[in-house]
Amino acid sequence: MKRTIASxxxxxxxxxxxxxxxTAPAGVQQSANFKAPVPGSVYVYRYVxxxxxxxxxxxxxxxxxxxxxxxxxxPVYRVRSVVEQTGKKPVTVVQVYRLKDGNRVAHIDVxxxxxxxxxxxNAQFVWPISVGKKWSRNYEVRSKGRSKKISLPIIRVVARExxxxxxxxFQTFRIVxxxxxxxxxxxxxxxxxxxxxxxxTNGAKEPEVYGAFLELLKYKRP
Numbered sequence: 001m002k003r004t005i006a007s008x009x010x011x012x013x014x015x016x017x018x019x020x021x022x023t024a025p026a027g028v029q030q031s032a033n034f035k036a037p038v039p040g041s042v043y044v045y046r047y048v049x050x051x052x053x054x055x056x057x058x059x060x061x062x063x064x065x066x067x068x069x070x071x072x073x074x075p076v077y078r079v080r081s082v083v084e085q086t087g088k089k090p091v092t093v094v095q096v097y098r099l100k101d102g103n104r105v106a107h108i109d110v111x112x113x114x115x116x117x118x119x120x121x122n123a124q125f126v127w128p129i130s131v132g133k134k135w136s137r138n139y140e141v142r143s144k145g146r147s148k149k150i151s152l153p154i155i156r157v158v159a160r161e162x163x164x165x166x167x168x169x170f171q172t173f174r175i176v177x178x179x180x181x182x183x184x185x186x187x188x189x190x191x192x193x194x195x196x197x198x199x200x201t202n203g204a205k206e207p208e209v210y211g212a213f214l215e216l217l218k219y220k221r222p
Contacts, residue, residue, distance in 0.1 A: 030160070031130035032173065032190035034101050036077055037064045040222040043194055046166070047083075048213045058085045059217075068099070071106060075099040080110070101127055102193075116143040129173055129188070133157045153179040163187045165196050167216040172196060192219065 041064040049056040065078040076096050083091045093115075096106040103121035108114050123137040137152035159174045170189035177184045187197040198214035 031128045032188070033128045034125065035193045036099050036102065037079075037193050038221055039064050039066045039068070039077070042220045043192075044217045044219065046215050046217050050209055050211050050213075052209055056085060058083055060084070065094075071096050074105060076105065101125060116141055118142075129157050129175075131157050131160055131173070153177050161187065163189075163197055165215045165217075167196065167218050170196055186214075192216075194219075 043062045045060045045062070047058040047060055049058075060081055060083050062079050062081040065080055067078050068076065070076065075098070077099055079095045079097065081093055081095065083093070092110050094108045094110060095104055096108060097104050098121055101121075103124050104118050105121050106114055106118065107116040119140040119142060121139060123135070123139055126133070126135040134154050134156040136154055137150065139150050141148045141150055155175060155177045157173050158176050161172050161174050163170055163172045170187075170191055172187040172189045175186050175188060181203040182200070183203060184200045185198070186195045188194070189196045194216070195214070196216040198212075200212040202210055
């Protein structure tokens, strides 16, 4: 269970690899293309999980690794995330992303053993992105000799927004995915090439009691 929770947290952070926002003024960047993060870049996030009476606070430090060797013939980059939670042993996971679009193809441990593969990839982004664009997510997850087909709700780029987080103030694209009462929203900052804020809430429940929330605390780039 520890590894599962940590893996989920790291996956959310490395998706790309608060808290008030307002609509961006006219003249700001209206579309964005993918730019792979620079090796050696470090992003530190706060991740909060609210489960009724229980709240889990984690700090996740994600480092873009120098290793850009191909993964099964596919050009990729790797992000190592260390998940820390008070009273828990830190957990380290590595996510593998396609170099051309930042979509995840694998999830491995620090020894290099494959924990999961995403075939052909997890379709997190379809580039370029701009307000009004939408896409579906259909892929296959292979893990421990088993496979499962995934079909997720349509993702929509709904607005350009200025978002303030602990790491600074950024122009972002607000991207939303809804499934029944559940809503996932993330804010992608083209300047950094990463997600700076994330929220997963259920419309049937109070976000102060249930939900998962992510915020970029600080970052360093070579």
